[in-house]
Amino acid sequence: MPGPLAERLAERIRREGPITFDRFVEAALYDPDGGFFARGGGAGRSGADFVTSPEVGPLFGVLVARALDRWWEALGRPDPYLVVEAGAGRGRLAREVLRADPACATALRYVLVERSPDLRAAQRALLTVERFEDALGPLTGGDEEAGAVPGMGPIVTALDDLPGLAVDGGVVLANELLDDLPFEVVERRGGGWVEVRVGLEPGGGFGEVLVPAPESLTAEADALVAGLEVPDGARLPVQRGVAEWVARCGHLLHRGYLVVLDYADTVPSLLARGQDGWLRTYRAQQRGGGPLDDPGSQDVTADVVLEALRRAARESGFSVAEEVSQARWLAGLGLDELVEEGRAVWRERAHLGDLEAIAARSRASEADALTDPGGLGAHVALVLTKGLARRS
Numbered sequence: 001m002p003g004p005l006a007e008r009l010a011e012r013i014r015r016e017g018p019i020t021f022d023r024f025v026e027a028a029l030y031d032p033d034g035g036f037f038a039r040g041g042g043a044g045r046s047g048a049d050f051v052t053s054p055e056v057g058p059l060f061g062v063l064v065a066r067a068l069d070r071w072w073e074a075l076g077r078p079d080p081y082l083v084v085e086a087g088a089g090r091g092r093l094a095r096e097v098l099r100a101d102p103a104c105a106t107a108l109r110y111v112l113v114e115r116s117p118d119l120r121a122a123q124r125a126l127l128t129v130e131r132f133e134d135a136l137g138p139l140t141g142g143d144e145e146a147g148a149v150p151g152m153g154p155i156v157t158a159l160d161d162l163p164g165l166a167v168d169g170g171v172v173l174a175n176e177l178l179d180d181l182p183f184e185v186v187e188r189r190g191g192g193w194v195e196v197r198v199g200l201e202p203g204g205g206f207g208e209v210l211v212p213a214p215e216s217l218t219a220e221a222d223a224l225v226a227g228l229e230v231p232d233g234a235r236l237p238v239q240r241g242v243a244e245w246v247a248r249c250g251h252l253l254h255r256g257y258l259v260v261l262d263y264a265d266t267v268p269s270l271l272a273r274g275q276d277g278w279l280r281t282y283r284a285q286q287r288g289g290g291p292l293d294d295p296g297s298q299d300v301t302a303d304v305v306l307e308a309l310r311r312a313a314r315e316s317g318f319s320v321a322e323e324v325s326q327a328r329w330l331a332g333l334g335l336d337e338l339v340e341e342g343r344a345v346w347r348e349r350a351h352l353g354d355l356e357a358i359a360a361r362s363r364a365s366e367a368d369a370l371t372d373p374g375g376l377g378a379h380v381a382l383v384l385t386k387g388l389a390r391r392s
Helices: 004-016 021-030 059-074 092-099 117-123 215-224 240-252 267-273 306-315 326-332 335-349 355-371
Strands: 081-086 108-113 155-159 167-175 184-189 192-200 206-212 235-238 253-262 279-283 299-302 319-325 380-386
Touching: 004 021, 004 192, 004 206, 021 184, 021 192, 021 299, 059 092, 059 167, 059 253, 059 335, 059 355, 092 108, 167 240, 184 215, 192 215, 215 235, 215 306, 235 267, 240 253, 240 306, 306 319, 306 380, 319 326, 326 335, 326 355, 326 380, 335 355
Parallel strands: 081 108, 081 167, 108 155, 167 253
Antiparallel strands: 184 192, 184 235, 192 206, 253 380, 279 299, 319 380
């Protein structure tokens, strides 16, 4: 039976006509009274809809902590050191980063950005969350010279959106966020483009409606396929929400790192794979139904278009410092070393069977999951810099 969200969307379509695909996805994922994330859907290990890298175990957080230390050093050890995790979910990554005790901890101000009130509430079960007004710590000096007292970290705070300030020496980290930003869909027809909208079928369910693509959407699609032969019937996502999000990060970061870990692919590959390859749904840790089925009941994601992401980054003042698979990125942070360290601990403590021994033994299985070329290991790690020399 369709839920209240489906009924409200159907009523909107009856009043306004077919709606754009991004409006449908926005409601399906983020509607405050029935969207997938608004009702607490998301990552986890038990009873969750999908598993992300932080949910595999603590190893991913240990490696991200190492990366944060590297970037802190490259930025000249700012204090406060603002790290914004966008799409932070229940706060599992933040917890494991802090448990790893990074060198930057005393300078660290960790901002969890999460739209879902339920997920923000769940963060407090894992972390001590301070008011955002206190995130930079107590101030010292007069009005013109006021600044945060150094050495007060780590401090964790939470917001429902990116903070509205300018950061000179910080990091924005987005792990599996951009694939969940609403997107439009276009289809090639007669050398031009039609737009895929969402309407109502005679039986009352949701169905696709093809309409001539507006000029602005056509321009975006043409930019994606410049120089490519595109057969009739081929479809692509147009992710203007991703470009807008990157632009906001450009305003936030005057100097620092923007790091994206996500499903991502090039336009030729997306065309070859087809919509069933780049548009996915998830429910109860399995692939879900069609993207228009029972909105709010499942995650709806699309691979991030790499060419568009790179262009948005350039236009916002970022440079690409590194673009590799997640498996290769984690290897560069010392993944193999940590796995071998875990094996050594297991050999020494296996006879005890204590928590330290069991955690050490689990590192190898965690590493396998994080580097699986058919899963998390195939994610793209894109490290972007702004205001500093080209480095990772």
